[in-house]
Amino acid sequence: NAGVTQTPKFQVLKTGQSMTLQCAQDMNHEYMSWYRQDPGMGLRLIHYSVGAGITDQGEVPNGYNVSRSTTEDFPLRLLSAAPSQTSVYFCASSGREEHEQFFGPGTRLTVL
Amino acid sequence: EDQVTQSPEALRLQEGESSSLNCSYTVSGLRGLFWYRQDPGKGPEFLFTLYSAGEEKEKERLKATLTKKESFLHITAPKPEDSATYLCAVQGTSGGSYIPTFGRGTSLIVHP
Numbered sequence: 001n002a003g004v005t006q007t008p009k010f011q012v013l014k015t016g017q018s019m020t021l022q023c024a025q026d027m028n029h030e031y032m033s034w035y036r037q038d039p040g041m042g043l044r045l046i047h048y049s050v051g052a053g054i055t056d057q058g059e060v061p062n063g064y065n066v067s068r069s070t071t072e073d074f075p076l077r078l079l080s081a082a083p084s085q086t087s088v089y090f091c092a093s094s095g096r097e098e099h100e101q102f103f104g105p106g107t108r109l110t111v112l
Numbered sequence: 113e114d115q116v117t118q119s120p121e122a123l124r125l126q127e128g129e130s131s132s133l134n135c136s137y138t139v140s141g142l143r144g145l146f147w148y149r150q151d152p153g154k155g156p157e158f159l160f161t162l163y164s165a166g167e168e169k170e171k172e173r174l175k176a177t178l179t180k181k182e183s184f185l186h187i188t189a190p191k192p193e194d195s196a197t198y199l200c201a202v203q204g205t206s207g208g209s210y211i212p213t214f215g216r217g218t219s220l221i222v223h224p
Contacts, residue, residue, distance in 0.1 A: 004155075033211050042216035043156075043199070050210050058211070090155050099144055099203050099212065103155030 002026050006091050006104035013081040013111045021076040021107050023091030031094045032074040033058070033101070034066065036087040043090065049074055081111045114139045114204045116215035124221045125190055133185040133218045135200030145183050146212055147176050148199040156199055190222045 007022045025032065033048035035058075045058030049068040063085060065077040074093075078085060088108050092101040117136045125131055137145065144163055148156035160169045162178040169176050173194060175186040185198055197219045201212035 031210055035214075040216065043214040045211055045213075048211045092155075098161070100146055100158045100161050101156075101201075101212065102158065103148075106153075106155050 004091055004093055004102050004104035006089075006107050008107060009105065011107060011109050013078075013109065015082060015111060017081050018077070018079050019081065021078075021089055021091075021109075023074045023076065023104060024072050025074075025091075025093040025102070026072065027093060027095075027102065028071060029093035029102070030071070030096045031099070031101075032068065033092050034064070034074070034076045035090045035092065036060065036085075037090060037106075038087050046076065046089075078109075083111045085109065086111045114202050114206075114213040116200055116202050116213055118198075118200050118215035118218050120218060121216070122219045122221075124223065125187075127191055127222055127224050128189050130186070130188045130190070132187070133198055133220070135183040135185070135215060136181060137183070137200075137202045138181075139202050139204035139206075141205035143203045143205045144212070145178055146201040146203070147183070147185055148201065150197045150199055150217070159198075187220070190220075192222050192224050195220055195222045 004025045034046040035043040044060045047066040049055045090106050091104040094101045115138045119134045147159040150156040160176040165180045173188050177184045197217045199217045201214045203212040
């Protein structure tokens with residue numbers, strides 16, 4: 001099992017550029033989520049999904065889009081990057097019955 | 113709304129000096145309380161799930177306990193390799209509560 005994988009590990013964008021952060025899991029988990037982690041702010045939930053075709057907003061959804069076409073994949077799209085989106089992004093997955101989450105290694109994003 | 117407060121924000125210990133980290137929480141009904149460990153530059157790693165007051169779980173030098181309002185992570189005779197940020201998260205039973213809410217973490221440094 002690879003667990004939760006994220007690509008890329010590092011990314012630098014210019015203001016206004018768009019990009020997609022990839023997340024995949026091979027544990028057949030129904031729940032998947034995206035967090036951003038900033039110094040002193042802890043993990044803040046951006047979007048989450050409870051199954052293929054179902055997504056919902058978390059605490060800080062503005063500027064981000066998600067979709068869930070398969071159980072395995074949950075990409076996060078930045079439509080027009082802003083410096084305020086400079087952060088470390090983590091993807092996580094969990095099962096329906098046992099809710100402990102498994103996290104990916106993270107993507108460190110810098111927006112200039 | 114589920115809320116989690118962790119204290120202290122940072123803790124420095126000498127090797128062998130036992131201590132405890134605190135996680136205070138408010139939820140409408142507790143589905144689970146989770147502890148994670150996060151090393152610098154990596155994603156959080158699951159440690160424990162606690163479900164009801166009075167429950168305890170142990171792993172090596174770590175012991176997690178739970179009351180109706182807080183959880184403690186006791187570290188006995190810590191070693192430098194226990195240095196990390198420890199995160200607490202809670203998941204309530206209210207409708208739509210699919211993803212746990214995280215605290216901001218306690219950064220632990222153990223000096224040799």
